[in-house]
Amino acid sequence: MIKNEKAKATIKTPSPMTSEHIQTVEKNTVVQTKGFNLWYGDHHALKDINLDIKENEVTAIIGPSGCGKSTYIKALNRMVELVPIVKTNGEINYRGRNILDPSYEVEELRTKVGMVFQKPNPFPKSIYDNIAYGPRIHGIKNKKILDEIVEKSLRGAAIWDEVKDRLNQNAYGLSGGQQQRICIARCLAIEPDVILMDEPTSALDPISTLKVEELVQELKDNYSIIIVTHNMQQAARISDKTAFFLNGEVVEFDQTDKIFSTPRDKRTEDYISGRFG
Amino acid sequence: MIKNEKAKATIKTPSPMTSEHIQTVEKNTVVQTKGFNLWYGDHHALKDINLDIKENEVTAIIGPSGCGKSTYIKALNRMVELVPIVKTNGEINYRGRNILDPSYEVEELRTKVGMVFQKPNPFPKSIYDNIAYGPRIHGIKNKKILDEIVEKSLRGAAIWDEVKDRLNQNAYGLSGGQQQRICIARCLAIEPDVILMDEPTSALDPISTLKVEELVQELKDNYSIIIVTHNMQQAARISDKTAFFLNGEVVEFDQTDKIFSTPRDKRTEDYISGRFG
Amino acid sequence: MASQGLEKKHSIQDMIAQSRNKKGKKFIEKCMPIILVITALISVLTTIGIVMTLIFETFEFFQRVSITDYLFGTEWLPFSGSEPLYGVLPLILGTLKVSVIAACVAVPLGIAVAIYLSEYASDKTRRIIKPILEVLAGVPTIVYGFFALTFVTPILQELIPSLKIFNALSPGIVVGIMILPMIASLSEDAMSSVPNSIREGALALGATKLEVSLKVVLPAALSGIIASVVLAVSRAIGETMIVSLAGGATPTFDMNVTGSIQTMTAYIVQVSSGDAGYGTTIYYSIYAVGFTLFVFTLLMNLLAQFISKRFREEY
Amino acid sequence: GSETDEDATNANDATETAESGDAQLTGTVSGDGSSTVSPITEALVEEYAGVQPDVQVSVGVSGTGGGFEKFIAGETDFSNASRPIKDEEKAELEKAGIDYTEFQVAFDGLTVVVNPENDWAAELTVDQLKKLWIEDGTTKKWSDIDPSWPDEEIVFYSPGTDSGTYDYFDEVILDGADLENAATLSEDDNVLVQGVASDKNAIGFFGYAYYLENKDKLTAVTVDGVAPTNETIESGEYTPLSRPLFVYAKNSALKENEAFYDFMKYTLENAGEMAEAVGYVKLPDEKYDEGLKALEGLK
Amino acid sequence: MKYIDNTDVMKRMKSRLKMNKVWKSIFLIATGLALLTLVILLARIITQGAGYLNWDFFNNFGSRFPEKAGIKAALIGSVYLMLVIAPVSIILGVGTAIYLEEYAKKNKFTSFIQMNISNLAGVPSIVFGLLGLTIFVRMFLLGKSILAAGFTMSLLILPVIIVAAQEAIRAVPKEQREASYGMGATKWQTITRVVLPAAVPGILTGSILALSRAVGETAPLVVLGIPVILQFLPDGLLSQFTTLPLQIYDWAKRPQEEFQFVAAAGIIVLMIFLILMNSIAIMIRNKFQKRY
Ligand SMILES: Nc1ncnc2c1ncn2[C@@H]1O[C@H](COP(=O)(O)OP(=O)(O)OP(=O)(O)O)[C@@H](O)[C@H]1O
């Protein structure tokens, strides 16, 4: 597990603990999780999590059902607070500021850290209104600016061509894969810094899955992406780094190719080879 | 794909089409699907399915989401009829009689062809009553016989020791894995001939999954089992034969080891190697 | 795309940052919960209002009539010039007669309708029949009252010659018809919320629809069904116009259902649309009866809640 | 409303008799009370709307007691009553500081009726009525009253205990004794009509108006040889079963509310006619003049 | 070691299937019976009252002549009453529901409010009449006005609306809220822009059904002392008025037989009013049926 306070400043120094340092140029850390614990009531769901998420990378989170993957990424934009019995301690620093600090406005945080969910969850509104939702709640009313944002976001989510002629139709008329890309576009519309994705393709067919995967690859040029997936091949295909969670702990966190070729931990190996999960 | 009318009578005759004939002793065919088609309204969900299920074997059905796996096994006990818009043609012969024949009473069929569902669905009753439900509706009222059936079925489902002291407690108090085994026990209690399982472990934790897998292996001594799974390792581990479905068609059906080592079809290979799904 | 995105990236976030910290938004965010709590408190105030309204006049009543005479007296003769008697039991009995008859009509029928709609009928049939039944529930009670008096009673008199014009049977049956849709609809809701997966579990064992309905769905929905019955019966207890019109105005303390009765509600209507002088004991008695009625329905409702909490099925 | 000429002819030219319709008034008048009086009031309100369309008169039908309750609470300008005001009510009014004046507006003849097939009891004396109606703990048969009458159980129908009609009957016929327990009581006089009309052994009593409307289905019993008719009731010959109907008016409202004064004046001028039109009996003319005089004194 | 005897099972199968058929017909008959009652009820009313339904009936005030008696004041009065009840009860009801579903923490106070609401739902309407008389007519000096009656009726149907709104709000999937919060929306923004729009059909359906109950209520208005005899239309919310059921009740008690038919005609109007409201509710429900 990794423990480096100022990854930003660290220069390439090979170390057995922080394997990402092997890379030639160390990227900026966007989100740094330090000694983070989370309880649902009495249930200790996340145990002493330490993870650094780098800029313009795709970080995959894998692990068996119930290991805390969703909980972890929901903690990163404090969505987990919607469950009233949640208690946390430790630190999660976004761009250097601890988001767990009560003075940190969640609304502000969430405009920076966007999220795409497992089940496509567009609003039962028109496609246009779905995308414009975010800008609007943040006070952007100018129709022309909104038009621009909508087009740009839909293009960004690689769905503009499919829907440009029916922006006023209800988003529920779209297929699951299109809906999911609408949700991604909706997230892009406020131009977040980090995008969290919780099994974004698990409800999609193979072709839609492929489209979303390609999209993720493109998006990482501009965004830092954290993606939860139960599909290990997917993690292997699209991510730069992979974290393996088990029973609320990070068992291993490393370059994706390393995790899949030469896992250090026996449990990681067992999981990857399909021996459980 | 396979097309043999009287598998029972067939003697080992090597053939390029029916790869199961390579086996030394040909087992009896229990369920034979012949030119079976199924529509949900206009949507052609199963296309010209031909599959022979043999006695005392585990047949796995794999394929990406939406390819028609659940639809197919629900057709085998006509549960699919619960969707009012379903239309079918072709034949499904169970022990030589076409179950699609309207004169075939579904209730009779379903006492022969049991089913275990994806999400554990015990009745909100005591454990005992859950298991005794089937025998009771079939007219068994004698308390002693019921007791015996309950014990035997729970033992059969490898959960007797865990619940024997609380048979009168509500089944909802159990964990997901236990509930699933209760459902299996409930199915065993009416002593079916065939057991259909629709992703029986997908909602379970690794340890429960293991238990259920072991159970399936044991059960095949007495039952013919058809199991849908999205976990390819699972299919490889526990099944004798595997059918790969794609877009409502059977792409390949063969001995499991063959499917996983040397698939004949490119699409099968792609799927197995995780290139989609 | 990438470079363009980068360029514009800051502009949207900048716009967002600009409009943030607007006072109005924060103010609304702070105010709304307070406003909403106030609306929520209105229902509490209503209850307090009801209890207060009833309690003062009831207190005045018990200055004049002893509580024990009221609670245990078996004769209710407030209008007797010589010696008025205020034993509430005949009124309660009248109310019970009507409610029990209503329940006998509505519970089996209502549950049968619910089973039909939830387990047998097609989606389309259900969507047509449910609203029609809701019309039945929405028929104003005075309409039912005249229906009982001018249609049901004469028919019943053909069958039971000794039946009086005013009786407990006819309004009982009609109140039953009135609450039937409530039981049918709420029970149907309870039954349809039993997950299909449980139904499928039973069907897959070879159970017939009847066996699924009676042995799986019904028990699973039992708490909802019982709660609907209790609610419907408490509605029957509170029903006013049907019993005023068709039940009569003679409180009797016997088990006869063919003769005239009076219920608590009918008494309140009788006095409040009648001749009793303001400030008389009779006048105050309607508050005492109203309070009794309130306590009755309160108990029924607590029972309903207890049942649905105690026996709630988790699926 | 659409009170046109045709309307006026139907109303026996009631509008023409109103000489107070010159000055157009506005204002609201509200009343409540007896259901017995309400048909007369309704007729008056209906006609008055033709005279003074801008005066809003509204009248509730909460029964005599209910009407007084609202009168005492100060919510109404006048209260209809089918019996004289009670002492408790007087006391409450005094406590509330409300001065009032009682006006008689019409007679209601209580009518005792039997089924047309009943040929034995069409003529009764007050004593027989007492015997019939006073509770004596037995199940009564017609033969108990007069041995020559049939040996069959009597079926009784009476207005509800809380009605003015019941009160009045109880007072003048039964002298306050309890009414026959077996009687079917109803607040709805139509039910009584139905009951008596459908049973040979039935007897009942209710307001004269209900008898008039159902003459063909019922036989009115003569009391001490006098049949209830407009003449016998107005002249006072039909005793003791005719009772006056009242309107109680709030003095302060008469003074302050010109519309109310005008409506009351209209009432007293036309009540007799309207009463007859809806099945009651008018008072002797002097009575109305007395009322008008008293009213003038309150202006 | 087989416990289930196959031939026995097959033998029983026949009788079980027969039972299934028999009971299915019983359930069907029960449903038919309920519907039949409605048909009889309506048929009787229509045969009695249809003859009196004409333009004059809608355009006349009450009258002592049955053939001239009309329903104008009552119909308009009922409409006015709705105009008060609908906004008051829906605003209070939805507000309460939002509070309970979105803001309230699961504590004693909340469950007390919840319990209180379901208790109120069972309080007889006549008791609400007593409450309205004391509070609105007397204490707030509203008199027997539309406002007083409207407030009383609003409280009467409030619990029903709260429960319907709660259910509608609860039915909005958690994912919808998460999507909104995930965009940085505040709670109130999420409620007004995501939750309420999605819940509106459910809220409206429940509210309209509750309102249709209010239209038919008689007992509380009798207690309030709402007048029946008047020859004018309301000219404001503090005006006096009357309502359909009161007018019908008054007619039905008249001595003249014709008034029975006038009453039936009134009932037809009331039923049309109700069926209209119910149909709107059903239309809303069917049009916006859940799409998640
Ligand atoms: N709202 C909640 N209340 C209580 N416990 C919860 C809640 N949500 C999750 N948990 C528990 O926390 C643990 C981690 O859950 P989480 O949803 O993060 O798992 P996951 O890794 O995302 O699993 P999956 O692959 O099934 O989505 C589980 O044991 C779960 O039961």
Ligand SMILES: Nc1ncnc2c1ncn2[C@@H]1O[C@H](COP(=O)(O)OP(=O)(O)OP(=O)(O)O)[C@@H](O)[C@H]1O
């Ligand atoms: N009730 C239904 N009505 C209409 N279409 C349906 C229905 N159920 C399934 N389908 C469609 O039939 C196809 C096959 O569905 P099915 O559930 O059999 O897939 P599956 O292979 O079991 O997928 P999964 O792995 O997600 O369970 C899908 O395209 C699905 O959309």
Ligand SMILES: [Mg+2]
């Ligand atoms: Mg998850």
Ligand SMILES: [Mg+2]
């Ligand atoms: Mg499936």
Ligand SMILES: O=P([O-])([O-])[O-]
């Ligand atoms: O309404 P009453 O005339 O019976 O008081």
